[in-house]
Amino acid sequence: MSSTRTTPPSPAGTGRSVRRPGDRVFAGTAKGAGILILVILAGVAAFLVVEAVPALTAPAEDIPGDRGLAGYIAPLVFGTLLAAVIALLVATPLAVAIALFIAYYAPRRMAQGLGYLVDLLAAIPSIVYGFWGIFWLAPKLVPFYEWLERRLGFIPLFAGPASTTGRTMLTAGLVLAVMILPIVSAISREVFLQVPSLHREAALALGATRWEMIRMAVLPYGRSGVIGGSMLGLGRALGETMAVAIVLSVSGGITFNLISSGNPSTIAANIALEFPESSGIDINTLIASGLALFVITLAVNMLARAIVNRRADFSGAN
Amino acid sequence: MAKRIDVSDLNIYYGNFLAVEGVNVSIEPRSITALIGPSGCGKSTFLRSINRMHEVIPGGRVEGKIVMDGQDLYGPDVDPVDVRRQIGMVFQRPNPFPTMSIYENVAAGIRLNAKKMKKSDLDDLVERSLRGANLWIEVKDRLNRPGAGLSGGQQQRLCIARAIAVEPDVLLMDEPASALDPISTLAIEDLMADLKERFTIVIVTHNMQQAARVSEQTGFFNLNGVGQPGRLIEFNPTEKIFSNPDEKATEDYISGRFG
Ligand SMILES: Nc1ncnc2c1ncn2[C@@H]1O[C@H](COP(=O)(O)OP(=O)(O)O)[C@@H](O)[C@H]1O
Ligand SMILES: [Mg+2]
Numbered sequence: 233m234s235s236t237r238t239t240p241p242s243p244a245g246t247g248r249s250v251r252r253p254g255d256r257v258f259a260g261t262a263k264g265a266g267i268l269i270l271v272i273l274a275g276v277a278a279f280l281v282v283e284a285v286p287a288l289t290a291p292a293e294d295i296p297g298d299r300g301l302a303g304y305i306a307p308l309v310f311g312t313l314l315a316a317v318i319a320l321l322v323a324t325p326l327a328v329a330i331a332l333f334i335a336y337y338a339p340r341r342m343a344q345g346l347g348y349l350v351d352l353l354a355a356i357p358s359i360v361y362g363f364w365g366i367f368w369l370a371p372k373l374v375p376f377y378e379w380l381e382r383r384l385g386f387i388p389l390f391a392g393p394a395s396t397t398g399r400t401m402l403t404a405g406l407v408l409a410v411m412i413l414p415i416v417s418a419i420s421r422e423v424f425l426q427v428p429s430l431h432r433e434a435a436l437a438l439g440a441t442r443w444e445m446i447r448m449a450v451l452p453y454g455r456s457g458v459i460g461g462s463m464l465g466l467g468r469a470l471g472e473t474m475a476v477a478i479v480l481s482v483s484g485g486i487t488f489n490l491i492s493s494g495n496p497s498t499i500a501a502n503i504a505l506e507f508p509e510s511s512g513i514d515i516n517t518l519i520a521s522g523l524a525l526f527v528i529t530l531a532v533n534m535l536a537r538a539i540v541n542r543r544a545d546f547s548g549a550n
Numbered sequence: 551m552a553k554r555i556d557v558s559d560l561n562i563y564y565g566n567f568l569a570v571e572g573v574n575v576s577i578e579p580r581s582i583t584a585l586i587g588p589s590g591c592g593k594s595t596f597l598r599s600i601n602r603m604h605e606v607i608p609g610g611r612v613e614g615k616i617v618m619d620g621q622d623l624y625g626p627d628v629d630p631v632d633v634r635r636q637i638g639m640v641f642q643r644p645n646p647f648p649t650m651s652i653y654e655n656v657a658a659g660i661r662l663n664a665k666k667m668k669k670s671d672l673d674d675l676v677e678r679s680l681r682g683a684n685l686w687i688e689v690k691d692r693l694n695r696p697g698a699g700l701s702g703g704q705q706q707r708l709c710i711a712r713a714i715a716v717e718p719d720v721l722l723m724d725e726p727a728s729a730l731d732p733i734s735t736l737a738i739e740d741l742m743a744d745l746k747e748r749f750t751i752v753i754v755t756h757n758m759q760q761a762a763r764v765s766e767q768t769g770f771f772n773l774n775g776v777g778q779p780g781r782l783i784e785f786n787p788t789e790k791i792f793s794n795p796d797e798k799a800t801e802d803y804i805s806g807r808f809g
Binding site: 430435438439449452455 | 650
């Protein structure tokens with residue numbers, strides 16, 4: 233009928249040597265992309281290290297603040313971690329609750345609308361959050377901080393004196409929480425929706441209420457996804473620059489006092505604020521702090537991975 | 551404690567689609583009732599309406615009555631959650647909770663009932679349920695391993711153990727062996743013969759030999775065409791269905807002269 237010749241099927245056993253062009257192109261592209269990422273990462277790391285060396289070797293009195301590099305960076309690292317941890321502690325439960333509501337409680341129409349709304353929060357530029365934080369949120373929080381100082385002042389976190397502007401570490405953390413809320417809740421929502429109906433029905437058929445079904449089947453299944461989303465959020469919170477630079481009133485060093493006006497800055501905000509007026513060794517110092525942020529972010533990611541892998545055979549991925 | 555189920559004039563819908571129409575049947579306690587019929591005739595739909603799992607699907611609703619030992623399962627003040635605690639279910643595909651160990655899987659239903667139970671009592675109950683599901687010997691040394699690590703047949707028996715651990719009155723099984731190899735299938739069939747001493751069992755099966763082997767009563771579902779509702783055509787003792795059925799359609803289906 234037709235004169236086209238079909239290629240004979242390759243005999244079994246030689247399958248390894250037969251590579252289709254499509255496979256080869258795909259494998260090459262994937263490998264190339266992987267290598268590119270490593271090269272970029274190595275390039276950034278190398279730049280940070282090289283530029284940080286002068287600050288690492290400089291005598292203590294040449295570093296701004298006269299307390300040496302460690303004395304300069306330590307409060308920044310502390311401030312960065314503190315703000316990010318506050319953001320994470322506030323945002324994660326809220327994001328999980330929103331995701332559960334959208335995935336399992338809200339009527340379908342409403343769920344869609346809510347989903348869009350939350351996603352929209354992610355599209356707002358961080359400088360807008362900064363202005364929102366300083367002009368709207370911070371003044372609103374002042375009475376609350378005064379109340380905290382009066383009632384819970386015995387807890388070091390709320391020792392005060394309460395800031396009169398509201399531009400405190402807690403405010404910065406709350407602004408960051410709102411900023412990372414969309415990413416954490418979007419990822420949580422996706423993993424919650426992916427829980428196979430097989431598992432949900434297993435719980436329901438045992439006589440689980442909706443909430444019990446969520447606890448038995450949905451949350452454990454989505455756990456690693458929620459952690460992954462939180463870590464993405466944490467990454468954003470650690471590196472956030474403008475919002476913190478605008479909101480946080482900086483003066484002073486390491487303190488757990490969340491509601492006073494004497495706060496450590498964060499690495500990223502500090503770089504943004506100081507860089508325009510820096511030169512020489514000051515710039516190297518800022519870059520050294522950037523190196524510290526780089527290391528922190530890497531460490532956080534590795535930690536997240538370790539947590540996700542810890543009970544991998546119970547993950548439901550098999 | 552096994553209970554009897556009386557179904558009268560049951561219509562089952564998916565939204566506006568009438569999937570099953572006019573089912574009238576009485577299911578005897580301490581026996582196995584098999585439901586057979588071609589694909590898509592509504593066997594699963596009917597089975598899931600018995601423990602009110604049907605309404606979990608958006609748009610799923612029923613008309614008519616299902617009464618279990620005098621209790622109207624669709625009565626106005628009946629909580630479907632309570633119904634499901636009394637009527638256990640085993641699904642076509644084994645579905646142990648992937649994030650739980652074998653032990654936790656079996657204990658899952660008891661934990662739901664929120665009864666505080668001593669660790670040793672719970673251990674006993676888990677062992678008893680696993681023995682009841684003929685799985686104890688295979689898993690007793692790895693109770694803390696994930697349930698998803700077992701073979702398909704073992705997973706299905708784990709699901710049976712999970713279902714019987716809460717001592718339901720009725721056990722529904724939707725093609726419990728269709729995803730399993732012949733040896734696992736026989737293991738499940740043997741198990742059903744034991745379980746019927748304690749439970750009312752309703753099993754959907756594609757496999758007519760299986761229905762003939764395990765059940766006392768058999769119901770034949772059929773439908774007249776695509777888009778038509780499924781109906782319970784005949785319900786009789788299994789022996790009669792397989793030797794001398796009342797309906798021509800049943801005979802055609804059983805002898806393979808179908809469609
Ligand atoms: N989730 C669903 N939504 C809508 N229709 C469904 C759904 N599940 C089953 N049906 C329909 O209900 C009818 C009966 O299906 P089912 O009970 O699964 O049949 P069986 O188990 O006998 O093969 C079929 O027409 C099927 O298409
Ligand atoms: Mg079916």
